[in-house]
């Protein structure tokens with residue numbers, strides 16, 4: 188059985204996750220036995236090798252390693268999502284892949300339409316789609332579902348904040364916030380909600396020639412938002428997607444907190460819970476901005492119940508000194524806007540670009556029409572007019588700081604709504620609830636340690652770029668090229684396990700030096716059958732979108748779909 192989804196111009200056919208799940212269940216009987224697997228399908232030889240010493244990080248469901256494409260010689264990040272670990276959470280993985288593919292397509296189409304020489308485009312310092320993790324390829328092995336993405340530096344924003352105690356407001360908090368706001372603006376205007384914006388998911392992309400993150404060199408890195416595992420389309424097919432209790436507790440909005448007990452509700456009761464939407468990301472942005480500035484998160488208390496209580500009331504911690512610090516007035520105004528309890532009154536990503544805290548990064552807002560200016564003024568009035576009540580000085584907050592969730596810590600917190608009263612309908616919708624519950628350490632203690640280690644911020648400024656076009660292009664690490672040649676991609680096929688090597692070879696993209704051998708991702712999905720490659724390559728590439736010559740029977744769709752996830756296919760396409 189297949190589920191067919193049409194996302195913009197991409198026709199994605201994805202196997203029903205229940206049947207896929209069954210298939211994975213079979214694998215688990217002997218996941219190490221390739222022969223067992225090969226009884227029912229032929230695995231392609233993996234086109235990537237892993238650096239066995241190149242672990243970049245791990246998450247709740249995955250390990251991320253440096254890898255090299257054997258054909259292009261380019262280095263990428265390989266995210267290995269263990270089938271054993273995700274078991275019944277396949278919906279989240281297919282959703283992540285679908286979304287990343289859509290975003291990669293959207294990015295390519297936007298890039299091809301932007302004329303960088305024309306000042307009417309891209310006047311803002313940050314261009315949202317430049318700061319999203321790009322998916323290059325994906326496949327599955329007997330043990331893992333594998334995503335190949337662009338390579339970012341080891342370490343993330345969370346580690347950067349903790350290792351520096353906090354970040355500097357003028358130099359970094361503002362620019363990082365503006366950058367993430369540009370990403371949210373891009374996602375929201377494309378109908379996508381991320382639902383897990385947090386420091387751990389913000390990575391640093393380096394220029395090709397930099398091996399380690401030199402945060403002092405502005406021109407050598409960019410912020411990248413990753414982990415789209417919880418991201419979803421606003422017009423999601425599932426009735427209850429926006430009633431799921433998902434996210435990371437320190438960052439969730441009040442409207443998500445209200446969904447905490449959805450698993451215990453009857454269907455009638457569930458209907459009464461208001462659906463949430465894109466504003467949940469704005470709340471998380473407020474938490475992230477606050478965390479960058481202070482080095483601790485705003486709502487965390489001794490226990491989760493108290494934390495959730497504070498979130499519901501927007502009762503964030505603030506000490507009197509910082510509240511009265513005039514240098515922080517715009518910061519607090521921004522925070523208050525993000526922490527507007529009523530999501531309908533919370534400013535959108537579009538409106539927030541006008542906020543004085545970060546508006547200098549969005550010069551395009553200055554030349555908008557009078558209508559927009561009026562809305563802007565209105566908005567700023569709202570921002571400034573927000574009630575002052577909301578911050579706690581001596582409340583139940585205990586100044587605890589989050590500790591990064593480890594790969595095992597939140598797995599136990601996966602609640603499957605299928606075990607609930609509302610199970611029948613929710614399971615049908617494929618609904619799953621996921622909440623990462625981080626552990627906490629004593630903030631004061633950590634702060635003292637950081638100070639005694641003499642950690643100081645050495646970051647240079649990501650200042651607004653006033654001659655934006657030229658300078659932006661020079662400084663950005665964003666690039667879509669070189670485009671991987673079609674023959675180097677695996678496009679969802681079933682593969683042997685990637686070989687691990689102690690070191691990876693030369694990463695110069697030799698095969699890409701021959702332009703005729705390269706095909707952009709755009710072309711891979713363009714239904715243009717004139718590009719190079721044999722019919723079998725076309726079949727592989729268009730596995731998710733049948734070539735126009737393919738028979739249009741539902742059988743052929745099914746074959747394509749199963750081929751795409753490698754459930755049953757013959758791949759004659761090995762190297």
Ligand SMILES: Nc1ncnc2c1ncn2[C@@H]1O[C@H](COP(=O)(O)OP(=O)(O)OP(=O)(O)O)[C@@H](O)[C@H]1O
Pocket residue numbers: 243244245246247248249250251264266320336337338339340341342343387388390413414415416592593594
């Ligand atoms: N492209 C990349 N380049 C470098 N490091 C990466 C990349 N992708 C992920 N990482 C590292 O691996 C970690 C885990 O990745 P990711 O957050 O995607 O996994 P996850 O299992 O979905 O995590 P979560 O626990 O948030 O659900 C990240 O925190 C980051 O440190």
